[in-house]
Amino acid sequence: xxxxxxxxxxxxxxxxxxxxxxIDAFDxxxxxxxxAPVRIEIRTPRALNFLVTxxxxxxxxxxxxxxxxxxxxxxxxxxxxxxxxxxxxxGWTSRMEVLRGLGLRTLTxxxxxxxxxxxxxxxxxxxRDRSAISHHYDVSNRFYGWVLGESMTYTCAVYPTATSSLxxxxxxxxDLVARKLGLAPGMRLLDVGCGWGGMVVxxxxxxxxxxxxxxxxxxxxxxxxxxxxxxxxxxxAEVRHLDYRDTPEGEFDAVSSIGLxxxxxxxxxxxxxxxxxxxxxxxxxxxxxxxxxxxxxEDVRASGFIPRYVFPDGELMGIGKIASVMQNSxxxxxxxxxxxxxxxMTLDAWCANLAAxxxxxxEEVGLARARVWELYMTGSRIGFERNHIQLHQLLxxxxxxxxxxYPLRPDW
Numbered sequence: 001x002x003x004x005x006x007x008x009x010x011x012x013x014x015x016x017x018x019x020x021x022x023i024d025a026f027d028x029x030x031x032x033x034x035x036a037p038v039r040i041e042i043r044t045p046r047a048l049n050f051l052v053t054x055x056x057x058x059x060x061x062x063x064x065x066x067x068x069x070x071x072x073x074x075x076x077x078x079x080x081x082x083x084x085x086x087x088x089x090x091g092w093t094s095r096m097e098v099l100r101g102l103g104l105r106t107l108t109x110x111x112x113x114x115x116x117x118x119x120x121x122x123x124x125x126x127x128r129d130r131s132a133i134s135h136h137y138d139v140s141n142r143f144y145g146w147v148l149g150e151s152m153t154y155t156c157a158v159y160p161t162a163t164s165s166l167x168x169x170x171x172x173x174x175d176l177v178a179r180k181l182g183l184a185p186g187m188r189l190l191d192v193g194c195g196w197g198g199m200v201v202x203x204x205x206x207x208x209x210x211x212x213x214x215x216x217x218x219x220x221x222x223x224x225x226x227x228x229x230x231x232x233x234x235x236x237a238e239v240r241h242l243d244y245r246d247t248p249e250g251e252f253d254a255v256s257s258i259g260l261x262x263x264x265x266x267x268x269x270x271x272x273x274x275x276x277x278x279x280x281x282x283x284x285x286x287x288x289x290x291x292x293x294x295x296x297x298e299d300v301r302a303s304g305f306i307p308r309y310v311f312p313d314g315e316l317m318g319i320g321k322i323a324s325v326m327q328n329s330x331x332x333x334x335x336x337x338x339x340x341x342x343x344x345m346t347l348d349a350w351c352a353n354l355a356a357x358x359x360x361x362x363e364e365v366g367l368a369r370a371r372v373w374e375l376y377m378t379g380s381r382i383g384f385e386r387n388h389i390q391l392h393q394l395l396x397x398x399x400x401x402x403x404x405x406y407p408l409r410p411d412w
Contacts, residue, residue, distance in 0.1 A: 011101035038073030179412035193260030197224025273329035282400030331396030
C-alpha cells in the first residue's frame with residue numbers, strides 16, 4: 001500500500017497549478033474549485049504508482065483504463081484542461097515536493113492493465129503486422145458498428161457543411177476519393193487496407209468499377225463480403241483477407257489507400273509506394289489518405305498510450321516525407337489537401353456514438369477496452385484541433401512518356 005505523507009488531493013493539486021479541475025482521493029481528501037467543470041477521482045493507491053512511474057500521459061491512461069482513476073464530467077473538457085497552457089510546469093524542487101507528499105512507495109512500479117499490448121518479432125514483418133492489425137480491428141464488428149455508424153468507416157470523413165451528418169460526410173469522403181481518381185465504369189480499382197469495404201462498395205455501386213479490397217483483418221473481410229452480397233455487387237466487388245503485399249493482380253486503373261500508411265512504417269514506406277506504383281497501369285492514379293505529423297523532424301514512432309493500447313507499431317510521418325518517397329518511387333504528384341479539421345469533427349461524432357451506446361459497448365468488449373476507445377478518440381480529437389496531428393490526401397500519377405492522363409485543371 002502507498003502511504004501518502006500529505007492529503008493526496010492537496011499534493012496533486014500542486015501539479016495541476018491553476019487548472020480548474022477538482023480532485024477527490026481515496027484517503028478522503030478533496031481539492032480544487034467547488035464549481036470545477038470536472039473532477040478527477042483517485043480511487044486507489046495504485047493510481048499514484050501509475051502517475052509517478054509512467055512517462056508522459058501513459059500513467060494517466062493506465063490509471064483510467066484500469067479503473068483506478070475516474071473522470072466525473074466531460075472527458076473532452078478534462079483532457080483539454082490537462083493539456084492546456086495553464087498546466088503547471090513543475091521544476092525539480094516542486095517535483096520533489098510532490099514526491100515527498102505522495103510518499104516514496106509511489107516509485108514502486110506496478111503491472112499495467114492487461115489491455116496493454118507488446119508485440120514480438122521483426123517490426124513490420126507480415127506476421128507482426130497481422131498481429132498489430134488484429135489487435136485493433138478484430139475487436140467486434142458490433143462494437144465498431146455502434147461507434148462508426150452506418151457507414152462502418154474508420155477513417156476521416158469530409159464534411160460538406162458544418163451541419164452535415166457523419167454518414168453524409170463519409171459518403172462525401174468516398175466520393176471525393178473516387179472523383180480524384182477519375183473513376184468511371186469498367187475501370188479497375190485496388191483499395192489497400194480496405195477496412196469493412198466502404199470504398200469498394202461505393203466505387204462499384206456509384207461508378208460501376210471493378211473493385212478489389214484487401215485487409216489484414218479477418219472480421220473486416222467477412223463483414224465486407226456479406227455487405228457486397230447484400231448490395232448485389234458480387235460481379236463487381238470483392239474483399240479478401242490478404243496482405244496488400246501479396247495481391248497477385250496488377251494493371252489497375254487506380255489505387256486507393258485510405259488509412260493504411262500509418263501502419264506501414266517509415267522503413268517500409270519506399271517499398272510500399274514502389275509496390276503500389278507497380279500495380280498501376282500507365283497514367284493510373286494513386287490516392288493516399290493518412291494521418292500525418294505537422295513536421296518532418298519529429299520521431300515517427302509514437303510513444304506512450306497510443307502504441308501500447310491502440311495502434312501497435314503505428315508510425316506517423318510528415319506529409320513532406322511521404323511526398324518525397326512517393327516522388328522517388330516514380331509518382332508525379334498532382335494534388336495535396338489537408339483535412340485536419342474534418343478529422344476532429346469525425347472523432348467528435350464517433351465519441352458521441354460511443355457515449356450513446358456506452359452500456360452495450362461495455363457489455364460487448366468490456367469496460368477497460370471501452371475506456372481505451374473513449375480516451376484515445378477524445379485525445380485524438382484534441383490533437384487534430386490543436387494541429388498536433390494532421391490528415392492529408394496526396395494524389396499521384398504513374399506517368400508514361402510524360403503523359404499523365406490528367407485534366408488541365410482538377411475536375412472534381
